[in-house]
Amino acid sequence: MEGVLLPFRGNILKYEVTDVCDLLQAMCKGELIVKKVCRDWPKEAFGSGLVDECYYDEFEKNATTAAAKVFKVKDFAEGEVKLQEILKNLAAGKYDDKVLPTKEILAVGGEERPELKAIYDNLGKDYTVFTDKFDIAKHKASAEVGISVAEFCIAESGSIVVDNKSYEARVTSMLPYTNIVFVPAKYAVKDMSVACEIIGKVFKDGYCGFVTGPSRTADIERVLSLGVHGPNYLFIIAVEDMK
């Protein structure tokens, strides 16, 4: 099977295909397969009764304890306003009295979600926004902000579950000093056991995991210090009607 696929690979680099059937199916449906652990988490992984918005408040509380800054918004329109506000605040030194440049932004998830693509397009008017994977790779060292998407939230730990099979998603969420993540507010689970049960249903290959607050260390005198390798800030925009 791999042999058959190889010629295709060069042309469809943006997407990953695991076997010919997948590819044919996708082509028949007129869609291409996004490079993720799971193409449709709600449909293929969540099952019934495990995911419920009633767990959201606990998630928000624990995420905040883990030093994430969490904002709940109704829809993507409100989310966009919030995003713009965060970017302005960063530049204006509203967080920890530090003026943080926001010139270059890496942004992923637009291919899957037209609402996000629209937001990224709008951002492009005021900022330099990279959404192409090669552009992201080229600018990974200099970009100051990364915007990406998470699949669901965990109440017990305040974690977001990220499906980062693609290189660009990982780079976007790890290298810039500020990490902004959109997550569906209604997709929350009680604890890590449920989260792993869900992941177990679809995790056949790739890269996924939990993100809980920004990058931190306590290696010097056990003093909590943020941003040692990854982001110094994690902003979570939880969108109520996001699917």
Add this chain to the structure above:
Amino acid sequence: MAERNIKEEIKAKLKDDVMQGALSKFAEQYPGSRLKSYEGQDIDALRNSFRDMKIDAVNHIEELADKFQASVEKRGGVFYRAKDGDEVKRILVEICRENNVHKVVKSKSMASEEIHMNECFTNNGIEVKETDLGEWMIAIAGHKPSHMVMPAIHLNRYQCAEMFTQELKEEVPGENIPYMIQKARETLREKFLAADMGVTGANFGIAENGAIGLVTNEGNARLVTTLPRIHVVLIGYEKLIPTVADAAKVLRLLPRNGTCQRMTSYMTMVDGPTPVIYEKNGEWVEEDRKQYVILMDNGRLEAAKDPIFKQVYQCVRCASCLNVCPIWTKVGGHVYGHIYSGGIGAVLTGLLNNGLDDFAKFSDLCIGCRTCVTVCPGKMPIPDIIDELRSRYIQKNGAPSMDGIFQSVMSDRSMMHTLLLKAASLTSAPFTNGKFIRHLPLFFANMTKGRSLPAIAPTPARDRMEALYRNNPKNPRYKVAYFSGCNMDFIFSDSSVNVVKVLQDAECSVVYPMEQSCCGKPILGVGDRETGRKIAKKNIEAFEKYDVDYIISACPTCTETLHETYKKLFANDPEWSRRAEAFCKKVREFSSFVAEQYKRMGRLTPTSGGEKVTYHDSCHIKRGLGISEEPRALLKAAKGVELVEMHNCDKCCGMAGSFGMKYQEVSIPMLEEKVKNIKDTGATTAVVACPACMMQIGGGLDKAETGIQTKHIADILAERIK
């Protein structure tokens, strides 16, 4: 390597004020913070479910490994099994050659430390950079990690700054931690971006899909597995788990126990080769990253076959056993002299790397207090495994030379008392102050530094017993035999008389089998089971001659040995196994037995007001026998006594058998802490249910001239009998 002098190393560490400050603060904060992170969780249920999963995993380890290998290979990863460190290094060098690797970044992996992995890179001209901040700092200074999770806990910010200064060739001020963090970010970011290859360990490896899990706070493992075009995983067999769902069992315990967090910042699962985009010959390309997985044995498979050692698979590498260890929190990790420190360090050192000889050098730093067992996520009985290792070591190398005299003294009671008395008459007579010896001349001087030693009783308890028989009740409820043990016989002879008095008052007739000997713990503790068996047989025979309902001991260590260890000693001897079983079943600890009788007699009703006393839980009674409420109930019911609790009432007093004598320098600070906690309660008496603690605490309170008395609980109870 020159022969190590561990005692000198310990002395130096105890004088390291920076480390002492950091460790004592941490030891004080850790237990509470850990519990807070478990708020709302059933900790025991989480621990059981993790332990059961791991027990199942080790029982099917080959199967699990085959499945893991098949899963990795199916996804395109290259899989190796390595017998030992040398093989791992050969494989790594081969991978580097094949892929033209010049620069390597790694995220902290204990497995790589275990085999001194870095040398295979540096010896071949390959640059390797540790990216965990703590590991990176100490590597600059050429230190070894002092803790699995917090490698640089022994340093303060100024010492850290010196390392930055050395590495960055610029003055870095120690006051400014955020500046240091920023500098580390910039410096290490360059390394991440330039690296050809990333090496990680794994917190778990999932058999069903071949994924590995990495739990970090800094996120360095995420960068190591994202930026370089090659990813090498070094994973030990003990990290394998069956399914993704099982990962939760690890994840719900590891961060909470390790760093008191519900979850660390990053939990990353990497499954097979994942895409990477990089510049290849001037052109940006996207490819699947090359993934190599090395499954390392290095002693693990042999351990998996052993009924005792296989429990090491229940370790999740959270290091919580160090965080609560009364010895580790005093001496730090370096004196253990190996990669893995503390109790778990002793176990891993002994089992991995053919390290039984290394193990023996510091194995007696485990005092068997069992505090670690109470927090271990996998409920691993670390002290028991250490015990087993000691025994294997002795089997291999013979008992230490001093033990020749010790052995004959042990199995001959009259000889022991004669010797002790001789020593005492030579030494203690001119220096005795009441019941305690405050100063010993010449070579004994060290033993009385910081504590007074109790005087040897002029008449041992055994010689006072027969006179007590006349007080035995006419119609006893139970017939009991009293096992005194050495301390209660030779030193606290008066307390032994009180034990008998209390038992008689609780409607029991008491007999003292004269042929009883030492319980054997001191000799079993150093791993000499052969002599241990001889002593056990002697005791079993001595008690078989009397038809009693119970065998009572007022020393928890003896009780534990008689009740638990004797059974195990004769596992391969059906005849003695049966006799030991019958003996063990009858053994009861004094205070819990009396509490039961008092309750039956309606005498366990709490009273109020009176002299303030505080109760110290000995390690062996609380964690060995699980008895803590009963002695308290007795004290609350005792007239004219008010029980006040001390801070850390169940923390080891520092005696721990011969440890207190051998490692004075560690034992005394532990004692001083205990004395302070007792003083702070305002109590006039410290009550214990253990003669070893009584010796230590009594000595400490006397030496510090606190005026606070130390009593065995039998003394308190006997004083209240008319």
